[in-house]
Amino acid sequence: MTTQEVPAPSAADPSTDPMRPRPFRLLAHRFDTDDTVTVRLEPVDGVPLAFEAGQYTMIGMLGAGEVPISISGDPAVPDLLQHTIRDVGGVTHALVRARPGDLVGVRGPYGRGWSVMDGAGGDVVLVAGGIGLAPLRPALLEILAHRHRFGRVVVLYGARTPADILYADTLDSWRSDGVDVAEIVDYGPPGYRGRVGRVTTLVPRAGFDPANTLALVCGPEIMMRYAAAALADRGVPPGRIRLSLERNMKCGIGLCGHCQLRELFICTDGPVLPWSRVEALLRVKEV
Numbered sequence: 001m002t003t004q005e006v007p008a009p010s011a012a013d014p015s016t017d018p019m020r021p022r023p024f025r026l027l028a029h030r031f032d033t034d035d036t037v038t039v040r041l042e043p044v045d046g047v048p049l050a051f052e053a054g055q056y057t058m059i060g061m062l063g064a065g066e067v068p069i070s071i072s073g074d075p076a077v078p079d080l081l082q083h084t085i086r087d088v089g090g091v092t093h094a095l096v097r098a099r100p101g102d103l104v105g106v107r108g109p110y111g112r113g114w115s116v117m118d119g120a121g122g123d124v125v126l127v128a129g130g131i132g133l134a135p136l137r138p139a140l141l142e143i144l145a146h147r148h149r150f151g152r153v154v155v156l157y158g159a160r161t162p163a164d165i166l167y168a169d170t171l172d173s174w175r176s177d178g179v180d181v182a183e184i185v186d187y188g189p190p191g192y193r194g195r196v197g198r199v200t201t202l203v204p205r206a207g208f209d210p211a212n213t214l215a216l217v218c219g220p221e222i223m224m225r226y227a228a229a230a231l232a233d234r235g236v237p238p239g240r241i242r243l244s245l246e247r248n249m250k251c252g253i254g255l256c257g258h259c260q261l262r263e264l265f266i267c268t269d270g271p272v273l274p275w276s277r278v279e280a281l282l283r284v285k286e287v
């Protein structure tokens with residue numbers, strides 16, 4: 001081979017480089033609560049972002065950084081990417097302040113999702129705490145798209161206060177679609193007539209057949225531990241209780257190790273994992 005035939009070193013192929021974000025344009029921006037927005041994004045290159053309910057993207061803005069955020073939109077509408085984002089720090093603040101027309105960078109989708117259709121033929125229970133309803137929304141939309149294949153569909157949703165309830169109008173439309181939705185708040189203002197208490201207290205009385213149920217749980221880790229234990233006490237098999245775990249993630253593709261939980265890389269082995277796999281790990285403090 002002559003020197004002229006040696007292939008020149010080239011940059012990674014942009015179409016396959018998993019660390020290279022794709023530009024998305026922000027189309028719409030809706031405040032769900034004081035500190036949480038749902039953004040609608042379209043791919044600038046027009047290529048839809050197909051995803052499974054429960055997957056996340058690494059999303060960021062130039063100069064701010066990149067964070068993992070679950071996809072909260074409809075898996076049947078892959079040309080419209082939706083994320084529901086709570087403003088907790090540097091990157092989420094920049095994303096929450098973005099305005100229609102702004103560009104954001106998106107990598108993914110990443111991780112293992114809910115595999116909702118595993119629940120076909122039985123009942124499904126979704127237990128959500130706070131912003132944990134966002135990653136469950138695509139699962140519920142997929143269930144509703146195949147409603148005839150599922151038995152009872154139950155949503156148990158806990159928020160800190162009535163003002164923190166996400167998708168309030170959507171909860172009513174889910175009720176109209178035959179979903180048994182129960183919400184509960186930790187603190188109700190004077191005169192509040194809804195349920196007050198922990199979301200886990202709803203599990204024992206909810207209407208589903210435990211032996212034939214798929215349970216999907218998302219929220220703060222402590223809430224998920226108690227919810228999973230309550231579902232197991234009720235008789236749902238631990239392998240049929242799925243949790244979406246959160247760990248600090250940087251690469252999203254199992255390289256950097258930031259999200260490691262003993263033998264698991266939550267970014268690729270999860271974020272959705274069965275209770276039977278993680279119960280022992282989540283009992284260890286600081287793991």
Ligand SMILES: Cc1cc2nc3c(=O)[nH]c(=O)nc-3n(C[C@H](O)[C@H](O)[C@H](O)COP(=O)(O)OP(=O)(O)OC[C@H]3O[C@@H](n4cnc5c(N)ncnc54)[C@H](O)[C@@H]3O)c2cc1C
Binds near residue numbers: 067071134135246271
């Ligand atoms: C798989 C996955 C899915 C997620 N989905 C969503 C979602 O749908 N919507 C959403 O609003 N957030 C979601 N998060 C959490 C989101 O990634 C963090 O809020 C974000 O990384 C915070 O970055 P920041 O720069 O804004 O804040 P920082 O300045 O980095 O942190 C601000 C505060 O948030 C805490 N924090 C940082 N990262 C996390 C984390 N991963 N989990 C819990 N607390 C954290 C920090 O300890 C600190 O107290 C998800 C996280 C993971 C791992």
